[in-house]
Amino acid sequence: MPTNPPTFPVLHPTDPQGRPESRSGSSNERELRLLKRVSQQDRDAFRELYFIYHRRLSRFISRLTTRRDLADEIINDTLWTVWRKAGDFRGASQVSTWILGIGYRQALTALRRAGAHSTLDEAAGREFAVADDLYAVDETRDWLDRALASLPIEQRTVIEFTYYLGHSCEEIAVIMGCPVNTVKTRMFYARRKLKAALSQLANGA
Template identity: 45%
Template sequence: MLRLVRNQTPPIPDKTATEVDEYALLQRIVEGDTLAFETFYKLYYPRLFRFILRITRQPDHIEELIQETLLLIWEKPERFNHSSKISTWVFGIAYRKALKSMSRAARSSNNLDVDEYGETIADPLANLAENTETQDWLNCALDILPADQRAVIELTFYHGLPYQEIAKILDCPENTIKTRMFHARKKLQAFAEAKGN
């Protein structure tokens, strides 16, 4: 049973990902600080939502996978061993849970309604019409990739992670990540040429 410890530390104000010291936040979670966990949750929820949606293509399971990922962090924050960034650790947990979910679903195909999730994953500063067209094209293009290649694309281009960190998240050698990226780019290039873009 999880034992909550009341902490006298003042609440952390809402800040952007770059302004929050994730290491201090995680230390407070280790101490049982629920306010620190709430801040951590708000910080990672949108990032995990987008990542899991892109990997699984299972919109019905996103909330469950986010909850499972963040619950594990709440229950066992001491598992972070400082051998990587906190984000690498969190995305690694989410990736493994997403793979298990996809396996359980036996790769049954779900049609993704981009409009339903567009507000969550879209860049609010981009031109709306252009962004919608780009998102539609990108979603179609990413559908042709297997989950492991989608993960590499997502972590590289949307989360800005280097191959070394992605290799830790996906639990494979860095050269495997490079190979997946190479094959993903070839498939996306062929898709673009076929669509006349």
């Protein structure tokens, strides 16, 4: 592999190529073909894979940190790893599971290096400017964000993958590199802590 990464394209909110795709069997086959070409240092294939995954990774990472610079660093490190390690993929999971697993590990490393607690505290302390008629909805969303921010990152990640990205416990286990029962245990404790945190916030604690 070359020592220099390919140039990362810039995605804009209206760029149709940046939209996440459905996880159908045909899309996985397409991504397998792209990944094989990437392993052969095909920059056009990497660009196409980048367009498929940049926004999906951004959606996930941005829920773990409000720091745009840190999120961009994690996403770029993830895709750079995909470029370097494409030849290591053995097909034991879907391409999406493999790439999100890389993203998860990069996020853990970056958040711990930056100080995960301060990053999550920043998310917990965000203020929302809302119109009066939307106050109740946004207040509830604010409570949920604060409650999620109070969870340990492993428990929070399980919630994000399940409810925001739609992954099964089996897929999450592969992404996080742990047994399925560990995912279920983290989900159990995450739900219990969320319930307690939301109750405290609702009561003005």
